[in-house]
Amino acid sequence: MLVYVYDGSFEGLLTAVYEAYYRKQKPERLLPEKNLQSSFLDEYIHIVTDMEKSNRVYDSIRRKISAQTLENIYHVYLSDDPEAGTLIYNYLRLGWKIGGRIELHLSEDCVFKVHRICQRVTHETHKMMGFVRFQLVEGNIYYAPIEPDNNIVELLAPHFADRLADQNWVIHDVRREVAAVYNRSEWVLVNSVLEGLPAEDEKEKEYRELWKEFFNTITISNRFNPQLQKRLMPVRYWRHLTEMW
Amino acid sequence: MVEILQKLKILADGAKYDVACTSSGSERGNSAGGFGNTVAAGICHSFSSDGRCISLLKVLMSNSCIYDCAYCVNRISNDIPRTTFTPEELVDLTINFYRRNYIEGLFLSSAIVKNPDHTMEKIIMVVRALREEYRFNGYIHIKAIPGADERLIAEAGRYVDRMSVNIELPTQESLKLLAPQKKKEAILGPMGYISGRILESSEDKKNYKKALPFAPAGQSTQLIVGATPDRDLGILRLSEGLYRKFKLKRVFYSAYVPVSNHPALPALAKPPLLREHRLYQADWLLRFYGFTANELLDESRPDFNMQLDPKCDWALRNIHYFPVEINKADYATLLRVPGLGVRSAQRIVRARRVGPLGFEDVRKLGVVMKRARYFITCKGRYYDKIAMNEEFILQNLLADKSQAPVLGQGYRQLSLFPVLPERNLIEAAYASITGEL
Numbered sequence: 001m002l003v004y005v006y007d008g009s010f011e012g013l014l015t016a017v018y019e020a021y022y023r024k025q026k027p028e029r030l031l032p033e034k035n036l037q038s039s040f041l042d043e044y045i046h047i048v049t050d051m052e053k054s055n056r057v058y059d060s061i062r063r064k065i066s067a068q069t070l071e072n073i074y075h076v077y078l079s080d081d082p083e084a085g086t087l088i089y090n091y092l093r094l095g096w097k098i099g100g101r102i103e104l105h106l107s108e109d110c111v112f113k114v115h116r117i118c119q120r121v122t123h124e125t126h127k128m129m130g131f132v133r134f135q136l137v138e139g140n141i142y143y144a145p146i147e148p149d150n151n152i153v154e155l156l157a158p159h160f161a162d163r164l165a166d167q168n169w170v171i172h173d174v175r176r177e178v179a180a181v182y183n184r185s186e187w188v189l190v191n192s193v194l195e196g197l198p199a200e201d202e203k204e205k206e207y208r209e210l211w212k213e214f215f216n217t218i219t220i221s222n223r224f225n226p227q228l229q230k231r232l233m234p235v236r237y238w239r240h241l242t243e244m245w
Numbered sequence: 246m247v248e249i250l251q252k253l254k255i256l257a258d259g260a261k262y263d264v265a266c267t268s269s270g271s272e273r274g275n276s277a278g279g280f281g282n283t284v285a286a287g288i289c290h291s292f293s294s295d296g297r298c299i300s301l302l303k304v305l306m307s308n309s310c311i312y313d314c315a316y317c318v319n320r321i322s323n324d325i326p327r328t329t330f331t332p333e334e335l336v337d338l339t340i341n342f343y344r345r346n347y348i349e350g351l352f353l354s355s356a357i358v359k360n361p362d363h364t365m366e367k368i369i370m371v372v373r374a375l376r377e378e379y380r381f382n383g384y385i386h387i388k389a390i391p392g393a394d395e396r397l398i399a400e401a402g403r404y405v406d407r408m409s410v411n412i413e414l415p416t417q418e419s420l421k422l423l424a425p426q427k428k429k430e431a432i433l434g435p436m437g438y439i440s441g442r443i444l445e446s447s448e449d450k451k452n453y454k455k456a457l458p459f460a461p462a463g464q465s466t467q468l469i470v471g472a473t474p475d476r477d478l479g480i481l482r483l484s485e486g487l488y489r490k491f492k493l494k495r496v497f498y499s500a501y502v503p504v505s506n507h508p509a510l511p512a513l514a515k516p517p518l519l520r521e522h523r524l525y526q527a528d529w530l531l532r533f534y535g536f537t538a539n540e541l542l543d544e545s546r547p548d549f550n551m552q553l554d555p556k557c558d559w560a561l562r563n564i565h566y567f568p569v570e571i572n573k574a575d576y577a578t579l580l581r582v583p584g585l586g587v588r589s590a591q592r593i594v595r596a597r598r599v600g601p602l603g604f605e606d607v608r609k610l611g612v613v614m615k616r617a618r619y620f621i622t623c624k625g626r627y628y629d630k631i632a633m634n635e636e637f638i639l640q641n642l643l644a645d646k647s648q649a650p651v652l653g654q655g656y657r658q659l660s661l662f663p664v665l666p667e668r669n670l671i672e673a674a675y676a677s678i679t680g681e682l
Contacts, residue, residue: 101599104595104596104598104599105596105599105600106592106596106606106609106610107596107600107602107603107605107606107609112609126286126288127289129284129288130288130289130290130291130300130346130349131290131291132346133345133346133347134344134345134346135345136344136345142344142345144346159284160346162274162275162282163275163280163281163282163383164280164281164344164346165275165279165280166278166279166280167280167344203341207341207342207345209250210249210250210253210338210342211342211345211347213250213253213254213257214253214257214302214304215291215293215299217253217254217257217258217261218257218261218293218297218299218303219261219293219294219295219297220261220262220295220297220502221295222502222503222515222516223295223296223297223500223502223516223518224294224295225294225295225296226294226296227296228292228295228296229292229293229294229295229296231296232289232292232296232298233291233292241291242345242347243291243347
């Protein structure tokens with residue numbers, strides 16, 4: 001089995017797609033080098049990320065397939081699904097064959113899978129817009145740790161850059177060690193390992209207590225239904241929800 | 246701190262029976278130098294242990310009410326602690342909760358303090374401060390206080406996203422019984438006024454860009470279910486009228502939670518949650534599926550079937566419309582098929598342009614096959630062994646656990662039919678129709 005190995009970046013993945021086309025090869029899988037478990041029987045080709053090649057694939061997708069397709073594959077890439085690379089490759093090959101109408105071919109397995117993963121990513125992004133919880137720390141910075149299933153920090157950042165435009169904030173994916181950092185004018189994505197959080201602002205505890213009080217009071221005890229609560233707000237998110245502490 | 250915590254507890258407690266907590270309907274970016282924005286779809290920020298969404302800071306300005314409505318927890322004759330927020334306290338809470346992303350905005354209501362005008366003025370003080378002093382662009386929903394002067398309502402409408410007037414009790418008789426100080430006119434009056442202003446401002450917006458908005462997310466109302474002997478038919482017709490006449494965005498239904506032992510009120514062990522659920526299902530059918538109240542219910546059956554959802558119920562009574570061919574039927578017809586929703590119907594219409602759809606494709610498009618399979622054909626074929634027969638479909642739908650009333654602990658599914666594994670039931674019913682054994 002022929003396997004292409006890329007560096008894990010989106011550009012690396014697009015370069016791999018480029019190479020497969022121009023080398024006239026059909027790799028069976030495209031895998032990121034992180035956590036790669038090589039097998040004796042497979043042949044591995046390491047792809048060196050090349051911005052120019054990646055850009056050509058990028059443009060070609062937009063011109064020959066559609067902008068929608070481009071967005072879809074980016075979302076699939078962000079899903080961190082181990083098979084994302086392979087899926088994107090198969091989906092793009094079909095896309096170049098049938099063009100922009102590919103999104104209608106939901107009976108094609110790869111199109112269906114792409115749509116399902118995209119839905120998962122956009123749904124989680126929407127949910128996270130509500131579940132992010134900031135705490136004010138020293139230095140007048142609002143800090144929010146999150147642990148989403150998908151790598152969505154960069155999808156969340158534009159929403160908060162508009163909404164909380166006049167505060168300094170950090171949204172930190174603690175598991176993936178990436179963070180969006182905003183300084184009241186623009187946000188940037190940084191790889192970050194947090195070494196100790198600055199001390200909490202003195203007023204922070206007060207508002208946290210008020211919020212918890214509100215959260216507990218608003219429940220109508222005659223309608224108690226914790227299963228419904230867990231379905232709508234899965235327990236894996238509770239760790240970073242202030243009201244659940 | 247302790248004082249404000251107490252106030253918050255009392256005034257959130259007084260507001261919680263208002264079910265509306267949506268932050269949808271407005272799409273507004275932030276302004277330069279301001280903070281906050283709104284998202285058309287709305288955002289839920291948390292879910293309380295009753296499973297309801299928390300999106301807005303839902304509190305009362307005050308709970309010192311001059312009225313004595315039997316169904317209401319804040320009635321003057323109820324012995325509870327009374328308190329009032331100052332505008333500064335409310336503004337501070339809203340802003341600090343919003344900056345931590347706890348909430349999507351403020352939902353401010355109030356008991357009637359002194360008189361309706363005074364109450365409305367207090368509410369306006371809060372929203373004006375939020376919008377003008379603090380340049381807050383988040384979502385604001387307020388109650389238009391029945392009986393308040395129109396000029397005050399007009400002023401409030403400039404600042405808020407949504408306004409609502411709660412009807413609470415669906416008929417004049419119920420109103421007389423439980424809320425003798427409230428008059429139908431006092432409720433419908435401001436509703437009509439608000440809907441007029443909303444229409445006016447959306448017309449203005451077409452003509453000139455800088456037109457002042459008026460409650461851009463529209464108005465809503467709430468009806469209490471189960472406190473009075475009103476039937477579902479009456480409630481649904483009222484909702485239909487409100488959507489048509491006043492162009493309401495939402496009618497909310499609130500299962501009556503016993504907060505009082507007033508002699509005019511029924512003694513309920515549990516709030517009628519399943520009935521509330523059925524009303525919401527029917528409400529969606531009115532707003533998005535092209536149904537009318539009279540199709541769903543009529544005088545001979547004025548209440549919803551507790552065992553079947555309103556759409557399945559309608560489909561079984563109108564079995565002559567079925568089966569529907571997925572590859573040919575128009576959008577409006579698809580919408581009426583049980584198991585198909587707005588989204589799946591739209592997907593079907595798009596997907597069938599590139600080729601005919603089979604059952605597997607339809608399932609992938611998000612159709613709930615356990616209901617839809619009795620009502621559709623794909624490429625002219627039925628799904629498995631299906632008989633176009635009311636009895637057969639009813640038995641199979643009821644055998645499906647998901648249709649059982651899980652919500653209402655107060656209801657138990659009638660044992661009209663033996664609960665057999667689904668497979669056997671289909672075969673048994675099929676055999677009884679074809680005569681094969």
